[in-house]
Amino acid sequence: MTSAEHELHVCDAAVTLAFSVLGKRWNGMIVSAIGSGASTFGALRRAVPGISDAVLSERLAGLAEVGLVVRTVTPGPPTAVAYALSDSGERLLPILGQLGQWAAGNLS
Amino acid sequence: MTSAEHELHVCDAAVTLAFSVLGKRWNGMIVSAIGSGASTFGALRRAVPGISDAVLSERLAGLAEVGLVVRTVTPGPPTAVAYALSDSGERLLPILGQLGQWAAGNLS
Numbered sequence: 258m259t260s261a262e263h264e265l266h267v268c269d270a271a272v273t274l275a276f277s278v279l280g281k282r283w284n285g286m287i288v289s290a291i292g293s294g295a296s297t298f299g300a301l302r303r304a305v306p307g308i309s310d311a312v313l314s315e316r317l318a319g320l321a322e323v324g325l326v327v328r329t330v331t332p333g334p335p336t337a338v339a340y341a342l343s344d345s346g347e348r349l350l351p352i353l354g355q356l357g358q359w360a361a362g363n364l365s
Numbered sequence: 366m367t368s369a370e371h372e373l374h375v376c377d378a379a380v381t382l383a384f385s386v387l388g389k390r391w392n393g394m395i396v397s398a399i400g401s402g403a404s405t406f407g408a409l410r411r412a413v414p415g416i417s418d419a420v421l422s423e424r425l426a427g428l429a430e431v432g433l434v435v436r437t438v439t440p441g442p443p444t445a446v447a448y449a450l451s452d453s454g455e456r457l458l459p460i461l462g463q464l465g466q467w468a469a470g471n472l473s
Binding site: 271272273274275276277278279280281282283284285286289323324325345348349352353354355356357358359360361362363364 | 379466470
């Protein structure tokens, strides 16, 4: 493997890693919505039109597992569950913003 | 809808639009690989490990349809088919690079 091929491989591996999370349908929108202030399950369901409760629930669990989303339970009654971005989730936000700007200007 | 809610909605719509393309498995890697110099079907197949010929073919057609990839056929014999990024595809590359850097630093 030449040095250029190695660099290509490393670069693609990182992009592949990014899409192991973001390539799953809805995940980008969910992170974006939490970053925009949606912090409850109901608010997220409204912010991500078309997602089902079961899939939203599964995606939130997955995003928590990879450390992008933090789930906080406040014992009640009534019990309150809130979702927030972790530091790594926060670091992803401006990149999602750029992706959105790119899409708005380049896709139709 | 308040102004903040409207802004949230517009922002999320753009991110949703971005993931209508990038949320499809492999698409981000394919754009990244073409940007890194893979220009033939065979080179792309090697650059995107695990993708099947049928899916790579389908994804390249889809990326051409939304205008990110340009397919050029040079009549032969032998006929040569080459893939390149369009201007909008080129504009996506640095954002994919940032996503890769983010993933390398924040996912494991």
